[in-house]
Amino acid sequence: MAALCRRFTGFHFLLVLVSLSISSLVFGDWIGDDEGEQFTEELLLKPLPDRKVLAHFHFQSTAHPSPDSGHHHHLFPKAIAQLIWNRAPCDAVGHFMVQKFQIRDLELSFTQGRWNYENWGGSDPISSTNAKPPGVELWATFNVPVVEIDTTWKNLTHALSGLFCSSINFLESSTSYTTPSFVFGLNVSNIRYGALPREAVCTENLTPWLKLLPCRDKAGLATLLDRPSIYKGYYHSQKLRLTSTKLSGIILEQTLTIVLQPNIQRNSAHSLLDGAIQPSWSISSMFKRNLTGSCVLARTSRILVELEKNIVSKLEELGHGGSWSNSLLDLSPNPFRVIKEVNPFPEESNSILFEYVNSKEYEPLDVGIKWKLPFVWSSPHAPFHASRFLMGSGTERGSIAISLQSTKSDEYFRSKSNECRMQAVVFQVVPWYVKVYYHTLQIFIDQKLQNLSDVIEKIRVTPSEDKKLPGTLELVLGYPCTVQSVALTLDFDKGFLHIHEYPPDANQGFDIPSALVTFPNLHSSRIYIGDDSSVHSPLLLKFQEKNVVLSYTEVLLVPFTTPDFSMPYNVITFTCTVLALYFGSLLNVLRRRIGEEERLMRSKDANKRGLIPSIVSKITSKLRGMPGSKPLLIFAVVLSVLFHYIVN
């Protein structure tokens, strides 16, 4: 028996060994296989004009289109794969789980802080894809019949809510999501869009996000994510983008965009004058971590440092075009490669990317820039800066105004200013309790009120329905490029809510989610000089995509009338009192015997006096009648009780 047992264990061991070796073979196999699952990690660093630094982490996992390997994945997170599987497998067991949400496209972002379009750029690929509104934003397109979309969306919100430890499930109610028709470029009806502007974003959302990475934050670029340093930044947006097609399979992009302020030594004497000197920074000084080695599962792991074209033009002025060590700045260590952008306008300078390959295991790769001279530049702006504000005061009505202000910075318009016509798409979702009167839409161009039909090329309005549907406004504006400002206003009334409809902290007011303004005929694509390396960089591929320039406006806070929340109590007591009085008097009436009483009264009325005299007379008569101690005693007792009461 013992021998058998030993032999069995030996066999078992052998089995394990064999399986291990097979798996290692497979492991080695897919690492080299372009068609299989892949994982890449990249980090883009970019100095910003206002003495801050942008760090953009880009992790991309891809899964094979066909579920040949069953439901098992090597690298791709299973939780995500389950979300979007677009082909129903035949087996009955997995049927329900796998077929859950047939997602074609999904984007989920958690953002804290606002993207500063003026200083951090408004027309480059980073800002047009990674500048997100505060809070949570989710949109998805589905591969299911139209009638099932809403239920699928509801289930999806719950699944994501569990996955990312956040209250995305609040998007399930029909009052919080909407169906945009042409804002996202796709003229489809299977898209759903929802935003939660008040959602707080913190590490509890980051941890599940990191869990989707094969190395988590134990190795590779993600080790840099030291929580205190990244949450100290000025902007923090973690995004998850899923696309699934039958050809390329599932692509999961996870990006984390943060804007950090490198430590500035505030020099006491010259704190104001040295404002122009950019702070020098390096990875270790910003993240308080050292980068050693890549995630072994990653196909590529690289760091890119981008210098904007305004810096490059300055460098060219100084006479050193693409050098990384010059009189203005010093990039260390030496980059692996320099990638230059190709611009349609040859006379302009282009941005430069310096590439570092993160491979050394033992020596930390500490990329950094040291500035030598004071230097000020500006980021490329979007042609129009969008902002939104509330007008009016009080708790009855107000107006929303969206203004587009020309930044006058884009050479694109200067070149062909005459017949150039600008298009802007405004997408605005308003909760139902802000009752917008869409007929009050007014559009001002350069301060002058315009005829709506002259300016609006396309409009789609979904009026809100109380407690059911938010109001949605989609609007395509067309106007000459040369205008200075465009403003549109909408009046609204503030609705009254039921007491249970108020959110916690109702006295803060209510949020109107960010509006989205896109410029469909402007794209933030970049073309890089064709070297084959860029093909392997998903981040650069992403930069070369034709992304529409867009900007999100501010979240608005609308102060509402709030009831006194102790009111239900008051109402209950009041109603109870009224009911008691009513029933008391009714019963009183029913109980009375009228004839008796009238007779009694008639006999009494003869010698009736007022209330007080009668009491007095009663007391006096009683006193007179009984000269004994009893009434006096009672009187004294009452007095003493009263006195005692007053004194205590």
Added chain:
Amino acid sequence: MKEAIGVHSLAAASCRVARRFRLASILPRVAATLRTRLLLPRLKLYVVDVMAVKEEGDTSQQGKKSRSRLILRLGALLVAHSGLVSVVCCAAGIIAFILLPVLANNTYISENALMPGSADPAFSSQEVLDANRLTMDILNRGAAKASGIEIAKLLREYIVAVGAESYYHKFVPRANKFHPLHFFSSTTDNLDLPANPSCGSFILNAVGIIRAPRGDGKETIVLVTPYNSQNTTYSDAVSLGIGFSIISLLSHVTWLAKDIVWLAADSRYGEYMTVDSWLKDYHGPAFPGETSRIVDDACFEENNSDSLDHIKVEGHNSYVYKRAGTMAAALVLKVVDKKEKEERDSLSIYAEASNGQMPNLDLINIAHYLAVHRQGLRVKIGSIIYFLKASWVKLLGEMLQHITTLAKLLNPKWKLDITSADYVEGTATLASSIYYQALGVPTGSHGAFRNYQVDAVTLEFSPRSSLNNENVRSAFLLKTGRLIEGVIRSVNNLLEKFHQSFFLYFLTAPHKYVSVGIYMIPFGILIAPLPIVAAALFSSNNGSSNKDGSWKWLQAAKVDTHVTQVDGFGSVDWYQAVWILLVSRVLVGVVVRLAHICGEIVGTIPMVCGTMLMASGPVKDGVSEGPHWDLTKLVVLKKVFLRLRLGSTIDFFTSGGGGGLWAPGHLSGCPHQARRLSTMPSFSLAVSFVRLLVLLIEDAFPVEGTVGVSSPRVSAKLSVMTEQPPVARTAQEPIVAPGAWTNKVHLSVELECIDWSTHITSLGA
């Protein structure tokens, strides 16, 4: 007959009800009961009145007589002794009023989220250096050029250098008019630019905005430092220095959740106007790219020789109006350099806004708490000096001290004890509090914020000795900076807007308040006799003689409708409420102001009596003219009562004070057959009187910069517009939402006097 029908229909209704409840068996009994016990007396009551029931009861035969209920009999008792009741009520009201300082409670911080003083201040000597540098720069540059825009430019340079956003707010000064009841008017100021704007006609404010890192930009805290660009004093420069040092500190802190806006308001033509126009643009459609850009270029770009090149980088949008979300609170910061020495730096808090509105008490509480318990400043709030010195107040205080000690002997739990000195001080502070709330004129530029439902206070700092002393200035800057940092930090902690604490209150000391629950008692007592006396007049008329009575009632109804017709249909109550309010406001102002000015020489009591006599004018005039003086008086009393009550929704204490002044005067009004005051003399008397007091009120606000009352035009100017406001508003019109009822009445009122005496006498004729 009608009664019978009513009873039958009611009985039928109750029959249906009863059937539903399957109580048909007791139905006849119920009907009978209803008829006899319940309905008959009530219907009588509705048809006639309290007294009618009583008198009918007296005259009708014994058999049908049934005693009315206790409450009715009590009412009848009150009405029967209306004279006594009104005397008692007036006396009780005045006594309760005098007792207000005794009843004041200690303030407490009601909103837990504020947590004042729980963090160590980060404001350090570094920021003091920043403040000093800016102060010196302003004084140097301001002395060199007095063009008015030099300081704004300098401030913008500093703000940009610190990393905050900045822009110029530019506007054309309007006439310095303050409309206390501006929310009645839907008309807006004409915002058109003059045809040929010159550079000097603009005012330029520098505004800096700190965007909270990681904040969502929904809310903002506003900091205002007014300064006079034409005549920049040293204390102006210091206050700008403090403002800048706060901005410089907050630009690199990590805890901000709300944006910070710093408005350096050029108060060349009055600070209220400047702040108000900035706020108007903030809440209105001040779209970027003003048409007046050409003017900017001409005026402000002439000297581009800026030493700091980087400012030009975003120079192109330096006039674009920027906003930063809904305002949570606002602080107006001022420095007053006093010549005389004090032992400690002090802080004066001004809080009264228009129409007696106050900021939330919590805002004052945190400022007071931090000033006293953290920075060791002496906190002062306005008080009327006359009451501090008046011997009768002192006497009253001593009396009350004795009484309260006696009361404390009775029950040690009663917290009524007050020392005589406390009482005197409390009275003086309370008087000033009442005065400013009743006058309805804001005590500073913080009043502009209250019009937009933003809580705001003015913090006025004064150093213990002259600021020219380096050490004094540094210590002073450190203290004030830390205090403001603390207040901003507290407000920043707020999740909800201020709502926990009181909005209706008086301060009797910086840390003591009288809440509305207490001070409405004297008001209630004071106006209670008005309806009682009216009822008494009613009953005495009704009871005098039957044949005459009905005719008289017809007359009364005629008088009443006459009033209504004269005033216009429907809006009459509001119209007269505002009217009474204004006159009360003037009266209150006069009483307190005259007491203050005349002081010991004349004494206050004759003044009060004089005003009361004036107040009783309309009754007397109307009374002496008409044949039925009691009817006129009755109508007037009813009207005054209604109007005071309506007016109390606009400005509680003006109505309260008005009640105190009007009620006795009206109640004591009686016909003077012998001394017949004709309309003209009394009117001219009123006019001269009002002219005097308008002058006095203007005298009360001598400081330019504070709010001045509009030009004293003594004319009846009160136009009533009853039409609905246009539904579709033009975009130029800022939206003011005062409340639902203004839909019905839009009154454009200017502060002035109304010839009420002629108005009322027209009734009697």
